[in-house]
Amino acid sequence: MRSSLLLLLTFLFVYQQTANAGVIDSFRAPQRLWSPSNKYNISTLETTLEVPDVAVNCSSTIRQATLSGNETHLFLQGVSTDSNEACFDAKVTSRPGSLFTVQSKKSSRVRDHENALHVGKTCNLNVPGWSQIIYKNQQVDLTIPLTDSTVIKCNNDPKKQQTPAPTPTTTTVVPTTTHHVTTTTRTTTTHRPTTTTTTHKPKPTDNGDDDDDSSGGSANWINGQVTFFTPNQGACGDWNDDDDMIVALGPAWYGNMNAESKYCGEKVLITGPRGNSITVTVKDACPPCDRGHLDLSPAAFAKLGEFDTGILKVKWHFL
Secondary structure, eight states: OHHHHHHHHHHHHHHHHHHHTTHHHHHHSOOOOBOTTTOOBHHHHHHHOOOOOOBOOEEEEEEEEEEEEOSSEEEEEEEESSOOGGGGSTTOOBOOEEEEEEEEEEEEEEEOTTOOEEEEEEEEEEEETOOOOOOTTOEEEEEEEOOTTOEEEETTOOHHHHTTIIIIIHHHHHHHHHHHHHHHHGGGGTOHHHHHHHHSSOHHHHHHHHHHHHTTGGGGOEEEEEEEOOOSBOTTSOBOOTTSOEEEEOHHHHOOTTSOOTTTTOEEEEEOTTSOEEEEEEEEEOTTOOTTEEEEOHHHHHTTSOGGGOOEEEEEEEO
16 A cells, blocks of 8 residues: 555656656647748648749840841840849749840941941840840850840930831932942042942952953853841851941851852952942851852942842842
């Protein structure tokens, strides 16, 4: 009896000590788990935690860039100075678009969806609804869609030309265009070869043309067309500018696009729709150009016709 009483007292003592330590409470209620980061009960975390929408534009800076385009796309080549990986993070739920800062050694000339001309060595592109992952120091070659939502701004944008270009130039220049060369060539209507010699420095060009014609050179003339592009570092290896009198040849003439052509540095005589002639130097390649198609620098194209036309019919031959 005495031992039973002693055992009971011992049990009561142990019970009291454990109750004070909170162990009994842990027995009474199920153990709850807690997130160490936010102290939310894990059993209710799914309904308590809300993940917000995270929208991030993809921003990139491209240096040593070449920027060109056509009616539907912009073409951007160069080296990225940073990465836009942040906009592809798992937490990002949407990417509204891409922002590009384009830094070129030579001035770029591109037109937007409204055909407004943009010019400059630094251009900013805002391309909604389009993105592509770009890594730091990556050599990029991008084909970017050109839509009515694409915004282009360059540091030398010709603001005056964007509005008046189609109207005053066309209206005023229609007589002048026909007589622009005629102003220099009014006397030349009868003496076109003399004009070529007078207006364009190379007398040898004039003599060379006579030699071709007199020796049946008319058979060497190629009927074709010319367009214009924004020069940069050409396939022949030289850096060129808008003001250089240069031409890019298609694969039929240039040959291997990844090597220097045998025609690099060769001279080409071109006669335009006004009847005047220019001499240009082969400095680049034009992958989409066919056998009769030449791609000219803006300076060369301007001597043959107006930029608004885009394409001019010409005849040409190598000198």
